[in-house]
Amino acid sequence: MSDDENRPAGFVEALAKGIAILESFDASHSEMTLSEVARRVDVSPAAARRGLITLIELGYVGQNAKRFHLKPKVMALGSSFYFATRVDEIILPDLRRLVETFGDAASVGTLNDHNVIYVAHYSQQRARRASAVVGASYPAFATSIGRVVLAGLPDDRLDQWLETLSPVPLTSRTLIDKDALRDEILRVREQGYAATVDQLDYGITAIAVPIVNEEGRTVAAINSSGYSGMVAPEALVSERLHELRAVASSIALQLGRYPTLRAVLGD
Secondary structure (H helix, E strand, O other): OOHHHHOOOOOOHHHHHHHHHHHHOEOOEOOEEHHHHHHHHOOOHHHHHHHHHHHHHHOOEEEEOOEEEEOHHHHHHHHHHHHHHOHHHHOHHHHHHHHHHHOOEEEEEEEEOOEEEEEEEEEOOOOOOOOOOOOOEEEHHHOHHHHHHHHOOOHHHHHHHHHOOOOOOOOOOOOOOHHHHHHHHHHHHHHOOEEEEOOOOOOEEEEEEEEEOOOOOEEEEEEEEEEOOOOOHHHHHHHHHHHHHHHHHHHHHHHOOOHHHHHHHHO
16 A cells, blocks of 8 residues: 555645645755755756756755755754743753763754654763764664663564664664664663664764653653763763653653643643
8 A cells, every 4th residue: 555545634735745845955965966965865856856846945945056055043953842842941961961060962852763862961061973862863773762762662562673674884884784783772671771873974972861751652762972982882871871760750750730732742
């Protein structure tokens, strides 16, 4: 059965294509021609042209000669989420406390298809490497946050997720064998945390624990990360795991008082 047949009544194809166009821009594709956009979104050039014209008129996309780029108005979409869910009140104080205690960086993220998307982040780091800024999205299988959230899935959903996964190596240390990945995720489930070293990018060592809702379901994860050359995963476990779990519990309690964020993370 095709995706079209699975879509609910009222699904607006043109809106979906417009959002896909916005999502097609990234660090490697900051400017694109019409044909490049069409290939990235997997639509006809005519459909890509109509979408780009609409997004230009709305102020989300700009054009320089034959190349298209995002405009700052796109950031308003993310800030709407940020303020509507009150992330600055609920999560950021705990992340700041973690960073004040241990230095480095701390983030909260949740699963989004095959990626994790970061909904909150606080950092003292300035290294040139993959950055977990708010709204950043990275392959879940290669992140500590992603592995924790995946460990919270029922076995059948985890197997389905892995079946549709096409992992690619991001560093020479990235784990891409699906059987080995499943074993690692099950180990994370058993021990209650994930520790990763140079999986997403060189220089990133991180530890993450689950954020669990009132029903006992993992809806997000929180991590603490440092430089691979300066901190070992064993040190993260011995020095940060207890405090990280305490912060995760604090955020979980806050979710009960903020229904919007609870609903968002529970989707």
